[in-house]
Amino acid sequence: MLKNELRWKSCCLPDLIKKVLQDHIRQSTGKNITLKDITNHAQRLIPKPKNLEQVLTKLQSSDKTIQVLTKDDTLEAIYYQDEVMKKKYDCFPELLLVDVTYKLNDLRMPVFLQLIVDGNGESEIVCVYIVVSEFAETMTKLVQIFKNENKAWEKTKTVMTDDFMERAVYGEQFPDAQFQLCLFPVLRSVKREINVEKMNIRLEQKDHCLEIIQKLAYSNCEDEYQRNFDNLRDTGVQPVIDYFTNSWHPIRNQWVVGLKDSCHYNNQTNNRLESINQKLKQVIKKFSNLEEFFDDLELVIRCLQNK
Structure with missing residues (x-):
C-alpha cells in the first residue's frame, strides 16, 4: 500500500518540485529532459486500479x-x-x-x-x-x-x-x-523557442522576427511565403534564422495556411x-x-x- 501511495504521489508532483528534479537530473547525468518526461515516467508506475x-x-x-x-x-x-x-x-x-x-x-x-x-x-x-x-x-x-x-x-x-x-x-x-x-501550437512553440536569453538576442529583434514568422504562417502561396522568408533572412538575426530554417522551413506545407495541399476540409x-x-x-x-x-x-x- 505504501509503495503504491508513493507512486501515486510521484505523479502529482507540483511543477516546482518537478523543476527541481529536472535540474538535479541535468546536473548529475547531463541529460536534457523535459517536465513532461518526468510526468510520463512517474505515471508509468501506476498499478492497475483494483476495479x-x-x-x-x-x-x-x-x-x-x-x-x-x-x-x-x-x-x-x-x-x-x-x-x-x-x-x-x-x-x-x-x-x-x-x-x-x-x-x-x-x-x-x-x-x-x-x-x-x-x-x-x-x-x-x-x-x-x-x-x-x-x-x-x-x-x-x-x-x-x-x-x-x-x-x-x-x-x-x-x-x-x-x-x-x-x-x-x-x-x-x-x-x-x-x-x-495545428497552427496555434506551432506558433506557440516558435514563440517559446525564440527566447532572448536562450538565443542571446535583443527584445526588439525577437519581436521583429516573430512578426515576420506570423506573416509566414498566413502566407497564401509559395511566392508570398518566399518573400516573407527573404524578409526573415534579411533581419540578420542568425540564431532565429538557423532555428526556423532547420525546424520549420522544410515542413512548411504542413503548417503554413496557403501551402497545405492535402485533404483538410478547411481545418487549419x-x-x-x-x-x-x-x-x-x-x-x-x-x-x-x-x-x-x-x-x-x-x-x-x-x-x-x-x-
Whole structure:
C-alpha cells in the first residue's frame, strides 16, 4: 500500500518540485529532459486500479471493442471504440484529427480522441485512447490496434495533430497519408523557442522576427511565403534564422495556411477537437474515478452520436 501511495504521489508532483528534479537530473547525468518526461515516467508506475476488471466487464458487455495494454501487471492504456464509431470512420476516413485532453479521471490518465468530419461537416469521435503515459511505444500499439480494427485506415489521406510525438507515430503507421500540424501550437512553440536569453538576442529583434514568422504562417502561396522568408533572412538575426530554417522551413506545407495541399476540409487548427474536449469536461467531473469516467464518457458519446 505504501509503495503504491508513493507512486501515486510521484505523479502529482507540483511543477516546482518537478523543476527541481529536472535540474538535479541535468546536473548529475547531463541529460536534457523535459517536465513532461518526468510526468510520463512517474505515471508509468501506476498499478492497475483494483476495479479495472469490474469496469471492463461492464464495458465489454455491449457492442464495443475494448483492449487493455499492460506491462508487468502495470496498466499502460485502454483502447475504446464502439460500432457506431467504426461505421463513421469507414464512411469518412479521409481526414483524421488527433488531440489529447487531461484531468478527466482520478488516475490522471490523458485521454486521446480521434475525430473525423462527416458529409455534413459535423465532427464525429471514432476512437478513444486512455493512456497512462504519452510514450511513443504505447501510442504505436494503440494505433496498430486501430488499424487492425478499422480496415478503412488505408483511405486516410490526411492526419492533423498538434504534437511531434503523435506526428512521428502516425507518420510511421500511416505511411501514405499527408500530415498537418495545428497552427496555434506551432506558433506557440516558435514563440517559446525564440527566447532572448536562450538565443542571446535583443527584445526588439525577437519581436521583429516573430512578426515576420506570423506573416509566414498566413502566407497564401509559395511566392508570398518566399518573400516573407527573404524578409526573415534579411533581419540578420542568425540564431532565429538557423532555428526556423532547420525546424520549420522544410515542413512548411504542413503548417503554413496557403501551402497545405492535402485533404483538410478547411481545418487549419484542432478547434473541432477542442470543442469536443470542452463538451467532455462539461459532463465528466474532474478526476472522476474510472467507473464514473466511463459512464460519463459514454453519455457524451451517445449525445454526440444522436445530435
